[in-house]
Amino acid sequence: MLDIKFIRENKDIVQAGAKKKHVDIDIEKLITLDDERLKELKEVEDLRAEVNRVSNDIARDQDSALKIQLIEEMRTVKEDIKAKEEKLKKTIEEWQKIMLQVPNVPDMSVPEGDGEENNKEILTWGEKPRFDFTPKDHVELMLKLDMVDFERGVKVHGFRGYFLKNDGAELSWAIWNYARKFFGEKKFSTFIAPAIVRKQHLYGTGHLPGGAEDIYQTQDEDYLSGTAEIPMMGYHSNEIIGKEELPKRYLAFSPCFRREAGAHSKDTKGLIRVQEFYKLEQLILCEASHTESVKYHEEINRNFEEFLESLDIPYRRLEICTGDLKSAHVKSYDTEAWIPSQNQYRELSSASYYHDFQARRFNIRYKDEAGKYHFVHSLNSTAVATPRILVAIVENFQQADGSVKIPEVLRKYMGDREFITK
RNA sequence: GGAGAUGUGGCUGAGUGGUUGAAGGCACCGGUUUCGAAAACCGGCAUCGGGGCAACUCGAUCGUGAGUUCAAAUCUCACCAUCUCCGCCA
Numbered sequence: 001m002l003d004i005k006f007i008r009e010n011k012d013i014v015q016a017g018a019k020k021k022h023v024d025i026d027i028e029k030l031i032t033l034d035d036e037r038l039k040e041l042k043e044v045e046d047l048r049a050e051v052n053r054v055s056n057d058i059a060r061d062q063d064s065a066l067k068i069q070l071i072e073e074m075r076t077v078k079e080d081i082k083a084k085e086e087k088l089k090k091t092i093e094e095w096q097k098i099m100l101q102v103p104n105v106p107d108m109s110v111p112e113g114d115g116e117e118n119n120k121e122i123l124t125w126g127e128k129p130r131f132d133f134t135p136k137d138h139v140e141l142m143l144k145l146d147m148v149d150f151e152r153g154v155k156v157h158g159f160r161g162y163f164l165k166n167d168g169a170e171l172s173w174a175i176w177n178y179a180r181k182f183f184g185e186k187k188f189s190t191f192i193a194p195a196i197v198r199k200q201h202l203y204g205t206g207h208l209p210g211g212a213e214d215i216y217q218t219q220d221e222d223y224l225s226g227t228a229e230i231p232m233m234g235y236h237s238n239e240i241i242g243k244e245e246l247p248k249r250y251l252a253f254s255p256c257f258r259r260e261a262g263a264h265s266k267d268t269k270g271l272i273r274v275q276e277f278y279k280l281e282q283l284i285l286c287e288a289s290h291t292e293s294v295k296y297h298e299e300i301n302r303n304f305e306e307f308l309e310s311l312d313i314p315y316r317r318l319e320i321c322t323g324d325l326k327s328a329h330v331k332s333y334d335t336e337a338w339i340p341s342q343n344q345y346r347e348l349s350s351a352s353y354y355h356d357f358q359a360r361r362f363n364i365r366y367k368d369e370a371g372k373y374h375f376v377h378s379l380n381s382t383a384v385a386t387p388r389i390l391v392a393i394v395e396n397f398q399q400a401d402g403s404v405k406i407p408e409v410l411r412k413y414m415g416d417r418e419f420i421t422k
Numbered sequence: 423g424g425a426g427a428u429g430u431g432g433c434u435g436a437g438u439g440g441u442u443g444a445a446g447g448c449a450c451c452g453g454u455u456u457c458g459a460a461a462a463c464c465g466g467c468a469u470c471g472g473g474g475c476a477a478c479u480c481g482a483u484c485g486u487g488a489g490u491u492c493a494a495a496u497c498u499c500a501c502c503a504u505c506u507c508c509g510c511c512a
Contacts (some may be wrong), residue, residue: 015496038471038472041471041472041481042472042480042481043467044481045471045472045480045481045482046480046481048480048482049481051492051493052480052481052493054492054493055440055492055493056440056441056493057490057492058440058493059440059441059493060440062440067492069491070492071491071493072492074492074493075492075494076491077492078491103483164499240432240469371451371467373470379432
């Protein structure tokens with residue numbers, strides 16, 4: 001959510017930003033509606049002021065005849081207030097609905113483009129493996145190594161269901177433990193976050209409105225979150241954080257649930273696109289400064305790249321273009337790992353910053369030296385998501401005999417083995 | 423799931439219909455005193471929104487939302503949370 005004052009003072013910038021993001025919204029119309037809201041609010045407040053004033057007179061007045069007269073008068077004013085409040089309430093509801101749809105303004109540096117095909121490759125790292133045999137895809141490899149069971153996964157869960165088993169499960173734990181150590185050294189505090197969250201938090205992060213069809217809901221009208229970003233932003237909601245405590249640096253583990261409702265025909269086999277997975281997420285709350293936001297955004301994105309480098313997985317960095325940038329984001333990088341069987345890079349991580357867009361909805365503030373309150377800035381990035389990263393590992397490190405060479409940093413978490421074999 | 427109790431500012435705690443945005447205390451900030459500190463004393467100290475260059479002023483907020491009333495922290499209802507007991511349970 002943007003500040004209505006900011007919108008009013010920068011309507012051209014906000015309108016241009018929305019256009020770049022392909023969000024159909026009329027800022028001029030919103031401002032007209034806001035004028036209406038303020039006008040109606042003033043009318044109601046003026047009448048309330050009158051009632052308050054006269055009520056005090058009534059309390060002090062000894063003359064009972066005058067008292068009765070004043071009470072009678074106030075009764076009619078009250079009716080007037082009620083009618084005006086009714087009108088104001090409708091105006092505010094409409095105002096809020098539109099306010100939730102106003103997208104965050106993309107940063108100047110974000111490349112312009114219509115959709116994901118225009119995302120810009122910034123850099124690539126690592127050497128793509130060259131095989132002197134025909135590389136297998138992760139499904140074949142992992143089935144042969146008895147690391148996964150899709151048939152029974154579908155029997156039990158349904159479409160996109162899977163069991164990780166044996167070294168598939170071991171490798172997952174190895175990655176989690178390694179990631180904990182890797183990111184722990186970067187001064188994040190470690191959390192295990194709830195995945196069941198109240199609706200309001202999804203509005204806070206910007207996952208609602210829009211995107212509702214991709215989110216699981218419980219019969220208690222809670223939601224299953226698709227990322228620990230949601231509970232971790234909720235963690236400090238309605239709080240005032242001491243400035244000396246900033247930045248807050250969190251590494252949060254949680255199960256993640258995504259219905260993938262709009263993607264039925266995509267990645268129908270394997271572990272790339274599943275409805276239930278696990279993720280460690282980096283999340284930072286910092287003071288309200290663009291410079292700080294940019295600094296930490298670069299850092300958390302680099303953290304993930306360094307993580308991949310330590311595993312020796314080839315990747316590329318994409319700068320997300322305006323047309324593909326989510327409503328709440330100011331700027332995003334995706335990190336994509338090389339997937340040999342698909343002969344392309346696939347997304348493993350996304351790092352974004354939001355300025356105070358999320359903090360405003362969550363009401364997370366801090367007090368500066370002058371005693372003034374500000375909304376914090378928020379940022380987040382994947383630290384590592386399983387099982388998707390298993391795809392990159394088994395495919396890039398597969399051997400001619402169908403075994404998989406374990407990345408060196410993971411070996412001590414895998415019983416000091418060098419290979420996953422049958 | 424059943425029964426009962428509770429929910430006031432950063433904390434503590436008073437307040438059961440009328441200048442109460444809310445006493446007192448703690449914490450915090452400024453000052454006096456002191457070589458300095460402590461203690462003591464004096465003063466200040468909620469947030470959000472509207473108007474105003476400003477002093478200031480108006481509105482809202484006592485878990486959340488609705489209601490009763492000229493007037494609600496105080497009365498009514500619903501919801502949420504916490505605590506205690508019982509039941510169930512990894």
